[in-house]
Amino acid sequence: MKVKQLQLKNYRNYELLDLTFNDGLTILTGENAQGKTNLLEAIFLLSMAKSHRTNHDNELIRWGESYAQVEATIETKNYDFPLSLSFGPKGKIAKVNYIEQAKLSHFIGKLNVVLFAPEDLQLIKGSPSLRRKFLDSELGQSHPVYLQALLDYNRILKQRNRYLKENGYKKQFDQVYFDVITDQLIEKAVEIITYRIEFVEALDELARPIHKSLSNQRDILSLEYKSSTSKLDYEQLDTLDQQFHRLYENSLEREKERGVTAYGPHRDDLYFALNEKDAQNFASQGQQRTIVLSLKLAEIEWLNNRIGEYPILLLDDVLSELDDNRQHILMSQIEGKVQTFLTTATIKGLNLTQLEHAQILYVEDGQITEEGE
Ligand SMILES: Nc1ncnc2c1ncn2[C@@H]1O[C@H](COP(=O)(O)OP(=O)(O)OP(=O)(O)O)[C@@H](O)[C@H]1O
Ligand SMILES: [Mg+2]
Incomplete structure (x- = not known):
């Protein structure tokens, strides 16, 4: 276009x-x-x-x-x-x-659009929220369904957090009501994670050859979408729903104490590796720039595949x-x-x-x- x-x-x-x-x-x-x-x-x-x-x-x-x-x-x-x-x-x-x-x-x-601005270098070494924002804006502009799921998730998450904060320590904690919110949250969480994983896998494949040529065949880039907890196995997407239910059941007491939802896509991260080493810790300035550029070029191809x-x-x-x-x-x-x-x-x-x-x-x-x- x-x-x-x-x-x-x-x-x-x-x-x-x-x-x-x-x-x-x-x-x-x-x-x-x-x-x-x-x-x-x-x-x-x-x-x-x-x-x-x-x-x-x-x-x-x-x-x-x-x-x-x-x-x-x-x-x-x-x-x-x-x-x-x-x-x-x-x-x-x-x-x-x-x-x-x-x-x-x-x-x-x-x-x-795909934008590459100086701030984007923060993608590699900055906080996970920047990487989630990257995933959300790219998926959001190409999948209206994703955007809606994300808006729903954020709304339900707020509601759940508010309930935990205001009632977590009370005796009359309404477990039935809370379970309804949790079920809704899990449904959206699974939807969001599924989209994100699919996107990251596609980017991983598209970015690797671009990155290889940009780095004079020296560096191999890989991308992985990571859960904030080892208690969820994203390789088993078909059981993710049950995994979340189990996780939330087991962490209920802790969540009540802390008044906040501890796990979910709002805590996940995107992981970059160069030659199998964590880029967040080891990539030089120039290498970070090359990674981000590869990512942007991969995104261009991805959007073309997706939208035509x-x-x-x-x-x-x-x-x-x-x-x-x-x-x-x-x-x-x-x-x-x-x-x-x-x-x-x-x-x-x-x-x-x-x-x-x-x-x-x-x-x-x-x-x-x-x-x-
Ligand atoms: N709401 C506004 N109303 C009027 N002027 C504004 C407004 N917002 C920003 N500006 C002006 O726009 C200027 C910045 O423009 P811009 O960021 O596009 O600069 P640039 O040409 O990209 O410069 P650089 O080369 O430094 O990046 C500011 O210095 C400010 O004076
Ligand atoms: Mg400028």
């Missing part, structure tokens, strides 16, 4: 912007704090209905204004359609084909950090298939044959001029 046209109104430091993109590579260049990342963020918003940089939608509205709007025409193999997202006093309004969507989950994933269309790739300030060889492998992996937007402070750092055909946009203080204008 492609983003053909983009319009911004009162969004971040853009008062009004109307751009038409080409199908291949678009390069956004300019000094710091001019609006390069803001523009990538706008495209990301149209995919996830949420910024990758902030949880506060108000920050997206241009200072001094009361609403912001991001609109685009999306082109897919079969048809074109408009998407729009606006933020204002009435909150967030998401439209597909000019029709307001009652649920954001009906908007999310209409446009598929390549997603949009957004590269925020990451290309100039890669050596020529890896820049070249990256570009050849996506060339002719994936519409790509990349930001860079200077074009000089890029050693790309693709530059010749790229659309180059100069970003300055919320204004954009195109090369040749």
Whole structure:
């Protein structure tokens, strides 16, 4: 799929912007704090209905204004359609084909993007919650059913935790009510874990050869989805439901004491190994970058397998950090298939044959001029 046209109104430091993109590579260049990342963020918003940089939608509205709007025409193999997202006093309004969507989950994933930003390096060494967020956002934008299961799980988990906290120590603990919540939680937990495992196994297979070539055949990458407890065996998915029931029965007293649900997908993690060694402990900076890049490229292929269309790739300030060889492998992996937007402070750092055909946009203080204008 492609983003053909983009319009911004009162969004971040853009008062009004109307751009038409080409199908291949678009390069956004300019000094710091001019609006390069803001523009990538706008495209990301149209995919996830949420910024990758902030949880506060108000920050997206241009200072001094009361609403912001991001609109685009999306082109897919079969048809074109408009998407729009606006933020204002009435909150967030998401439209597909000019029709307001009652649920954001009906908007999310209409446009598929893969974003690679400097923060993503944290994926390897940062906290497990970042890796779960990665799994959730990738699965969420491609499987509406997953998104719904996740929302349900989080709601039930909150409810269960609240009950444990408020009543765990009381004599009149309502075991029947609590069992109903637990059953519901387990049903969603199994659904989420099943999706995640399938996704991680697919990524593992797709990322390995990409990673091998990016690391000059030196390093073998492997990925594994891991439970937070050895008491659950994810190799036996068909009995996971019973395993969870047993686990929750056995840990009830402890959960009551602590007032919190101790086990479940909200505690799980994604494990990266390089040559069978834990990457979280041993990967160098460069190796972390290569792992994340492999992961993103694998994701692109995975989305194409799943949806039948390549997603949009957004590269925020990451290309100039890669050596020529890896820049070249990256570009050849996506060339002719994936519409790509990349930001860079200077074009000089890029050693790309693709530059010749790229659309180059100069970003300055919320204004954009195109090369040749
Ligand atoms: N709501 C807003 N209203 C007006 N301006 C904003 C708003 N939010 C952010 N900005 C401006 O946008 C600027 C940041 O833009 P952006 O992050 O896109 O920079 P950049 O071009 O990617 O820079 P760098 O090269 O440093 O990454 C901030 O310095 C801020 O002045
Ligand atoms: Mg930036």
